[in-house]
Amino acid sequence: MTEYKIPVIAGDGVGPEIVREGKKVIDAVAPLEGFRVDWIPFPHGTEHYLKTGEIISEKSLEELGKSRALYVGAIGDPRVEPGLVDSIIVKIRFAFDEYVNFRIVKLLEGISGPIRNKGPKDIDFVVLRENVEDFYIGVGGRAKKGSSTVQLPLVRKIYRTTFQVGIQTDASEIGFHIGCISREGSRRIIQYGFDLARKMGKTRVTLLDKANVLPQMYNLWREVAQEVAKDYPGIELEFMYADAATMWFVRTPEHFQVVVAPNLFGDIVTDLGAAIAGGLGLAPGANINPDGTSMFEPIHGSAPKYTGKNIVNPIATIWAGALMLDFLGESKAAQRIVRAIENVVKTGRVKTQDLRGSAKTYEMGDAIASEAVKW
Ligand code: IPM
Ligand code: MG
Secondary structure, eight states: OEEEEEEEEEESTTHHHHHHHHHHHHHHHGGGGTEEEEEEEEOTTHHHHHHHOOSOOHHHHHHHTTSSEEEEEEOOOTTSOTTSSTHHHHHHHHHTTOOEEEEEEEOOTTOOOSSTTOOTTTSEEEEEEEOSSEEEEEEEEEEOTTOEEEEOHHHHHHHTOOSOOEEEESTTOEEEEEEEOOHHHHHHHHHHHHHHHHHTTOOEEEEEEOTTTOHHHHHHHHHHHHHHHTTOTTOEEEEEEHHHHHHHHHHOGGGOSEEEEOHHHHHHHHHHHHHHTTOGGGOEEEEEOTTSOEEEEESSOOOGGGTTSOOSOOHHHHHHHHHHHHHTTOHHHHHHHHHHHHHHHHHTOSOOGGGTOOOOHHHHHHHHHHHHTOO
16 A cells, blocks of 8 residues: 655644645545555644744755655744745745646636636636746845935024935835746746646646736746747747736636746736635645645635634645645545535535535535545
């Protein structure tokens, strides 16, 4: 029997509640498909940081890197400043060069999405978000503090002189981050997009950017895409500005097949993607290095206000678990889980509050786990 050692970071907020359900479903299907999972808990997240001062050490990353797949709930907590512990997710992506962030935008049968007249046939595409470049490289700073001088007309008036009197202020202080993309970084994510389109029998790859205001970066991105596209006759390459894409996601979601986006715009449009597909509770994601350690997590965050209530929908996390099994080569087990999610949702038997029901997080997990072992 194959055994997988999978590190789990349940994380903050609702993380532990949803990860519990994801593990439950995988543990249910595993024996039927001839494998088992040895879950290795990792403590990282806000509690761990507050207790020990560790965000995530090189040593922990090294430990995580011994496995092919990591399973993560959610990280982030209002008790600490934004970007501090959430950086764990970004650090893992970078440490293992997980350059593909694969995100599904699919409205399941049985879910009523927020867009009138758009059903499951219309909302069914994937977004591939470049995951290790752009404005996420962590290069930035603060400068020009205390460098500006404000004139004081009143002082001048009192002393009846024209000499310059001023005080130092912080008015011109700046904060900045630098974004960049590389030719190779562009090539590999765009090529991944075209390969996926070919594998899925799709005919269009839509490339997002803001080449109109950041031409130095995104003209390179576009040039690379044009080169890559030459090897894929029959698949159209389409350029679209990211702002326009937010409009088209809502107006004509049926237009999209495979979308490839730079990191930051990809982050933004995939929350929108989740919303048009019925909400963040349903949207899974995968951070993939095809030849290395990959990480599987829901697109949503830690949802602090729901912590401990056991009312959030675990489907996003359970579905991310299916993506993980698929990545590990357990595609039949993955199919069982996806089919179970589809069936439970279609019949509307169990509905959590986001689906206008009152089922608990674990009731959804139980329903999917028992459905997944039915055939
Ligand atoms: C996401 C999240 C992360 C991101 C945060 C938690 C760092 O929003 O995975 O979409 O910005 O990538
Ligand atoms: Mg996000």
